[in-house]
Amino acid sequence: MTHHFRIDPARRVASCLGLVGRIAAAGSLLFAGGCSSQTLFQSSFGTNSVGGPPSPTQATGTVQVSGAPGSVVIVGPVPGSNENWVKISRASVANSQAPISTMQGNFAKTFSDGTYGFLGAFFIPSGSGLGSLEFDTSASGAPASTSFLHLDFLENNTVRVDDDPSVTFGSFPRDKFFTLSVTMEITSTSAQAHMTLFGTGTSGGTFDYTIKQPNFARQYGAIKLWMGYPWTGSFDATDLIVTRKQ
Numbered sequence: 001m002t003h004h005f006r007i008d009p010a011r012r013v014a015s016c017l018g019l020v021g022r023i024a025a026a027g028s029l030l031f032a033g034g035c036s037s038q039t040l041f042q043s044s045f046g047t048n049s050v051g052g053p054p055s056p057t058q059a060t061g062t063v064q065v066s067g068a069p070g071s072v073v074i075v076g077p078v079p080g081s082n083e084n085w086v087k088i089s090r091a092s093v094a095n096s097q098a099p100i101s102t103m104q105g106n107f108a109k110t111f112s113d114g115t116y117g118f119l120g121a122f123f124i125p126s127g128s129g130l131g132s133l134e135f136d137t138s139a140s141g142a143p144a145s146t147s148f149l150h151l152d153f154l155e156n157n158t159v160r161v162d163d164d165p166s167v168t169f170g171s172f173p174r175d176k177f178f179t180l181s182v183t184m185e186i187t188s189t190s191a192q193a194h195m196t197l198f199g200t201g202t203s204g205g206t207f208d209y210t211i212k213q214p215n216f217a218r219q220y221g222a223i224k225l226w227m228g229y230p231w232t233g234s235f236d237a238t239d240l241i242v243t244r245k246q
Contacts, residue, residue, distance in 0.1 A: 042107070180197055
């Protein structure tokens, strides 16, 4: 499958946004025309204390966590990296199930229509269960904090869209970090997502998907990383950024 990389614009965008070099190649999907984008959420956890939860106030936007104590914490570098990550974990508890472990990133500002970009780096160890990434309405939306696009990193190392077993794409590695890029084009009548996996061990090219609830997408205001029943294990993330084209 063809990969739609445009290296020079990618470098330009990476420079504009201050992203780490290892996700520069993904920048071609984030407004290759230049630096005319506004950052709505950004978190790389570099100033957050290892062993504790992520700071509520991030570089742009805010974070809130929920779940069992210690289920969402800052950890040091994963193999091949040199920065802090957030670890989302969930363990089995004798005679009961641990609550869902969640980190929600709330945007500093919300809009309706527009072209939005998401970039994030992920690390999923061998043996870990299913981890999820959601794109949600804002806390003041109607309905509030509700998913309109849901991605699951499956145990077979593919990505499932909106819990539909017939809609999967790509392949990601275990025990190595990789990058996910999601560009959304949201109008008054439709919403399209363009998704790509990057990094050593990934494959699958770019996958296009029509969002089923564009009225929810027009209230885009948060991202959410979580692990819930019946899955146990953990996954890590860093360099999370959401932008909107000006």
